[in-house]
Amino acid sequence: MSLNSLQQARGLKLPSREAMLQRSPSAQMFWDKNRQLLKQAWQEWETSEQDRLLPIDDSLIDSALRDAITESWKDPLQETKVANLMHEIAPDVFQFQLFDPERLAGLRHYLDAVADAEIPLRPPYGIVLNRGGAMLDARSEGYLAAPKFQDLYQELLDTYMRPIARLLFPETMGYDGQTFGFSIQYRADTDTSLRLHTDASTVTLNVNLNLPGEAFTGSEVDFYDSMTGKMNRYVFAPGVAVIHRGNVAHAAHPITSGKRTNFVLWLYGKHGQTPSHHAPQQLTDAHLRWTTPDQTPDSMAPF
Numbered sequence: 001m002s003l004n005s006l007q008q009a010r011g012l013k014l015p016s017r018e019a020m021l022q023r024s025p026s027a028q029m030f031w032d033k034n035r036q037l038l039k040q041a042w043q044e045w046e047t048s049e050q051d052r053l054l055p056i057d058d059s060l061i062d063s064a065l066r067d068a069i070t071e072s073w074k075d076p077l078q079e080t081k082v083a084n085l086m087h088e089i090a091p092d093v094f095q096f097q098l099f100d101p102e103r104l105a106g107l108r109h110y111l112d113a114v115a116d117a118e119i120p121l122r123p124p125y126g127i128v129l130n131r132g133g134a135m136l137d138a139r140s141e142g143y144l145a146a147p148k149f150q151d152l153y154q155e156l157l158d159t160y161m162r163p164i165a166r167l168l169f170p171e172t173m174g175y176d177g178q179t180f181g182f183s184i185q186y187r188a189d190t191d192t193s194l195r196l197h198t199d200a201s202t203v204t205l206n207v208n209l210n211l212p213g214e215a216f217t218g219s220e221v222d223f224y225d226s227m228t229g230k231m232n233r234y235v236f237a238p239g240v241a242v243i244h245r246g247n248v249a250h251a252a253h254p255i256t257s258g259k260r261t262n263f264v265l266w267l268y269g270k271h272g273q274t275p276s277h278h279a280p281q282q283l284t285d286a287h288l289r290w291t292t293p294d295q296t297p298d299s300m301a302p303f
Contacts, residue, residue, distance in 0.1 A: 006048070009034070009041035010118045020122065031122065031141030041119050042145040049113060054106035056152045061160070062097040062239065069160055076286035079167055086168060090223040090232035092245050094168055098160070099239035101212045108211060108261070111183070114144060124182040124303075136181035136263070140301045153181060158292050161243070161265055165203040166289040169245055170281045173288065175202040175269035177295030180302055183209075186219050186252065187259040194252040196224065200302045201246035201266035202274045208236035209261040216258030224249035236260065246274060272300060 003011070012034060015027040046053075058066060068081035086094045099107070114121075114134070121134040122142025135143040136153050144150075157179050165172045180201070210216065222231040223244065234242065244250070246266070268274055 004044060005037055005040035006044040006119070009038055009120065012037075012120055014120045017123075028141070034120070035141065038119060038142065039145040042117075043147055045117050045119060046146045046148055053110050053113060056107055056110050056148055058155060058159075060099050060103050060107055060152075062100050065097060065160075069163070072163065073159070073290055076290040079163070079286055079289070082164060083167055086164070086243075089234055089242070090244075090248075091225050091227065092169070092248050093223045093232070093234075093242060094244070095234075095240055095242050096164075097239060098156075098207050098241035099209075101238040104209060104211050104239055108209060110149070111209070111261075114146070114149075124184055133182055133184040135301075136183060136265075137179055137301070139180070139297060139299050140182075156263075157181070157265060157267070161203070161205050162267060162292070163290050164243060165205075165267060166284075168243065169203060170283050171275040172202050172267070173284055175273055175275045176267040177293035178268050178270065178272075178298060178300075180266040180268070181263060183261070183263050185259055185261045186216075186255045188218075188255050188257050196222070196249050196251040198249050199246035199266060200268070200272060200274070202268045203243060203266070204246050205241055205243045205263075205265045206236075207241035207263050207265075208238060209263065210236070210238050210259075212238050214238070214258070216260050217256045218253055219255035219260045220253045222251045222253070236262070247277070266302070270295065270298065272302065 012030075015024070015030050019027040065082070065085055068078070068085060071078040072082050085096050087096065089095050120142060121144060122140065124133045124135060135141070136149075137143060138145070138150070162172075162176050165176060206221075219236075221234045221236070221242070223234065224231055226249075236242070246268070
């Protein structure tokens with residue numbers, strides 16, 4: 001009897017972590033050879049699990065943000081309602097409630113099921129050898145290709161992140177047609193911190209997926225203020241997102257207990273282009289901000 005794609009995917013022998021970290025030719029060949037098989041396997045898995053999984057759609061979004069975003073797409077002149085939900089916590093760094101904390105359990109349940117699916121996923125090995133997490137974008141090999149998850153992922157980028165980024169950082173326009181994303185998990189018994197760095201993005205969004213009451217200690221994030229030379233320390237709350245220019249230096253402190261789970265999403269331009277430091281920052285017409293670029297996705301993944 002022939003095996004379906006899900007069964008075949010579960011029977012694959014994943015390259016060693018060392019081979020993946022070293023980006024060996026054999027690891028690349030594994031992902032290239034099995035790309036379509038893995039995509040089909042995720043579709044079969046999601047269908048087989050549909051009675052067990054809670055919906056992952058815009059019902060996860062904080063209602064105040066969802067209403068303001070919906071109004072702004074209908075009438076961009078209403079975007080001040082979105083701006084009013086943004087809170088600057090450091091220069092060029094804003095926080096806002098993205099997910100409803102009371103509904104995050106559904107998303108976390110889905111991600112836990114993904115982790116137990118036994119379908120090969122490529123870890124975000126560019127992040128200090130992090131043991132958890134997955135690649136989220138279709139340009140990445142071994143990405144989380146489940147259709148309903150991809151629908152949510154694209155909605156987060158296109159409906160929410162891009163217009164918010166354009167509103168807060170005007171120079172984003174024209175450098176936000178390409179996307180990238182990964183999930184990451186900090187645990188006290190594995191990788192615990194992330195050194196000071198900038199991102200290869202125009203804009204970065206980082207959202208905490210911890211549930212209310214799912215506490216951790218440590219893992220604060222420092223944002224560097226280039227004007228004063230000081231660090232601004234921040235602690236994530238459940239469902240809260242932080243959005244900032246990619247060139248804002250930041251670092252995660254060691255986590256000392258518990259775990260912190262988050263999505264990291266990037267926007268940037270063709271061929272990885274980002275705006276120069278001298279790009280004009282005057283707001284453009286609101287109707288231009290509330291559009292989706294017709295730029296064809298490229299196949300260049302930052303890592």
